[in-house]
Amino acid sequence: MVILFSGRKSAVEKEIIEILCSFGANYISDKAVSSVGGRFTVISEYKKTDIKSKSGIAVFIDDTDRFKNQFFPKGIIGICEDGNLAALKAFKDSETPVITCGMGAKNTVTLSSFGDASLLASLQRTVTDFKGQDIDPAEFKIKLTKRYSPFAVMASAAVLLLIGIKPDTF
Numbered sequence: 001m002v003i004l005f006s007g008r009k010s011a012v013e014k015e016i017i018e019i020l021c022s023f024g025a026n027y028i029s030d031k032a033v034s035s036v037g038g039r040f041t042v043i044s045e046y047k048k049t050d051i052k053s054k055s056g057i058a059v060f061i062d063d064t065d066r067f068k069n070q071f072f073p074k075g076i077i078g079i080c081e082d083g084n085l086a087a088l089k090a091f092k093d094s095e096t097p098v099i100t101c102g103m104g105a106k107n108t109v110t111l112s113s114f115g116d117a118s119l120l121a122s123l124q125r126t127v128t129d130f131k132g133q134d135i136d137p138a139e140f141k142i143k144l145t146k147r148y149s150p151f152a153v154m155a156s157a158a159v160l161l162l163i164g165i166k167p168d169t170f
Contacts, residue, residue, distance in 0.1 A: 001043065001053060001055070002025070002040060002059065002163075005059065005067050006045075006060075013062075015156075016042075017044070019153075020156060021036055024039035025039060026040070026041045028042070029043070053075065055075040058078050058079070058091075059155050067086065067087075071094050077099065078090075078099065080101070081151055099127065101154035101155055108158070110122045111150055111154060117143065118144055119141075120140065123139075129163065129164050130162060130164065143169045143170070156170065
């Protein structure tokens with residue numbers, strides 16, 4: 001399960017949903033339900049919510065002030081931009097492990113070699129996926145079918161790696 005915490009009109013959220021659905025994700029929001037493959041489920045949340053799940057991925061996209069005091073149970077892994085202080089605080093307060101996305105050397109996922117047709121997403125340190133397998137630092141060449149925001153690409157790549165799917169075409 002992947003939970004997207006976002007503002008309702010976020011273009012980045014729409015990009016992440018599009019990318020993840022292309023890899024077989026089902027999608028649920030308060031306005032739509034789409035079943036396209038069943039490999040995993042993506043849920044959009046637009047306000048603080050009570051999460052009772054033994055495992056999952058929480059992705060903070062933007063507008064996180066509305067999620068102040070959001071709590072995450074053990075088993076959730078967080079993903080956010082390195083500058084999203086509200087998200088980082090929510091994850092820290094819940095003792096949630098975090099994958100940060102950005103262009104700095106301290107980030108877990110970065111991008112390099114931008115082009116119109118492809119880019120390289122780089123995993124900077126070892127992370128453990130939901131099957132218990134370690135994913136060692138590596139670069140992943142991703143073919144682009146259209147232009148996406150850098151965070152949408154990095155967050156989607158991180159989600160896919162955590163659920164055991166190698167990102168290759170967005």
